[in-house]
Amino acid sequence: MTTVGTTGTTHRPEAAPGLADRVLGGWLGRIAGNMLGKPVEQGEVWTRDRIDRYLRRAGALPLTDYLPEPPPGHDGDPPLRPEWRQCVRGRIDGSCRDDDVDYAILGLHLLETHGFGFSTEQVGDLWLLRLPYLQTFTAERAAYRNLANGLKPPLTATYDNPYQEWIGALIRADVYGWTCPGAPRRAAGLARRDAVLSHTGNGVYGAMWAAALIAAAFTAPTVRHALDTALTVVPASSRLARTVRRVVSLHDARLPWEDTLTTLAEETAGLGWIHTVPNAAVLTAGLLYGDGDFTRTIALTVRGGLDTDSNGATAGSVAGVLTGAEAIPAQWTEPLHDTVRSAVFGFDGVRISALAERTLRLAETDVLGPGLDTLPG
Structure with missing residues (x-):
């Protein structure tokens, strides 16, 4: 299990987790992190200071578990999401429905x-066959509407869409990483092909x-090391890359x-908060200052x-990929009930373990499509 020493340095286990454990760790980590952040998902009102004030009132700092219920005196703070x-x-009795998991x-x-x-x-x-229109938001809803009106990519991303550089394409990217273990450029190429349906510029990057x-x-x-590698797949001059490098330099x-x-x-x-x-700055900071410890990483990221x-x-x-599923503390995984x-x-009610097994089969596939070793121009 990943442990944190007295100096705060995180040590990876001597026996690295296997591929199946890492893939399952990615799924469990995504769902748990999503659930942790969901009650305070409204960045213009739930600022970093307000989140920490909420946690202090509830006696929940340092944050080591899902958010607590609203404490006495919460009336002065913004309401949590419904x-x-x-x-x-x-x-918690299984995961909530959320677009961050739907797209995976x-x-x-x-x-x-x-x-x-x-x-x-x-x-x-x-999207048109499997995803309800009212469960799409911002750039995805604009692209969905454009698709329904007969437009084709790349116009679906640019017509009447003011959200082209928002976070929607980023939240759709995990499955391409999970199915291309150790092949970041292949993963980036797949994610780009998906992202251009609804996004441009930094949204795609x-x-x-x-x-x-x-x-x-x-x-x-x-x-x-993973962050350094990921920076190699996007233009170094892009605002995304410059911002990530800035976080790294401050760390x-x-x-x-x-x-x-x-x-x-x-x-x-x-x-804007989306x-x-x-x-990407908040996420990079959470990863770096979390230093490989699962709980600290998602807690700092959500508190950001x-x-x-x-x-x-x-x-x-x-x-979750870094540590593997076995090393994720039970307070994050047991309440999900593998559902x-x-x-x-x-797909409603599907088992998390079944999703991971299906993802693993793809990750173990030896035959990849042409051109995936290099990024498309």
């Missing part, structure tokens, strides 16, 4: 249906970066986590604010 009763400690399921179904050579058009077709990060986590000795300078996030919030001010770039459930999900996926709620037609 789903909070299914997402707080002591009340849909991506798995895409690869099972069309293989690694899928087209962007086939991504859109599967965020998906490529996340997929590569997860793929790299299967073989990287530390989370820092290297031993700036405290709180000060790093304050600095990045100032430098990304005006982009934009890819500031969320902004799109808390999406960031918690991706941080949990990376940390997922999903809006994807035909």
Whole structure:
């Protein structure tokens, strides 16, 4: 199991987890991180300071479990999201439905249906067949509407879509990392083909970066190595890459986590709480300061604010792959009861273990589609 020594240094286990354990760890980590962040998913009101004030009132700092129920005196804070009763400690009975998990399921179904050579058009077709319109948001809803009106990619991403660089494509990227273990450029290429249905610019780069990060986590000795590798798949001059490097530099300078996030919030001010770039900063900080420890990683990431459930999900996926499922503490996994709620037609109530087994079969596939070793131009 991953342990934290007295100096705060995280030590990886001598016997590294196997591929099956890492894939399951990715699924469990994504779902647990999503559930942790869901009650406070409204970044314009649930700021970092408000999240920590809530936790202090509840006696839940340091955060080592799902969020507690609203404590006495909570009336002065913003309300939690309506789903909070299914997402707080002591009340969880399987996972809540959420788009951050729906898209991982849909991506798995895409690869099972069309293989690694899928087209962007086939991504859109599967949305129309399997995903309810009212369970899509921002850029995905704009692209869905464009698809229904007969538009084809890349117009689906650009027509009447002000959300092109928001976080939606990034949250769809995990399955491409899970199915390309140790092959970050292949993962990034798959994520790009999916992302251009609804996103452009940093929205696409965020998906490529996340997929590569997860793929790299299967073989990287530390989370820092995985982050360094993931940066190689996106343009170095992009705002996403510059922001991630900025977080890395502040961490290297031993700036405290709180000060790093304050600095990045100032430098990304005006982009909004669902934009890819500031969320990538919060996610990178959570991964670096979490230093490979699963609980610390998702706790810091969610406490960082902004799109808390999406960031918690991706941080949990990376940390779960790094540690493997066996090393994830039981308080995160046992309440899930190996069950997922999903809006994807035909998948509601599916077992998490079954999703992981299906993902593993794809990850072990030797025959990949042409051109996946290099990124498309």
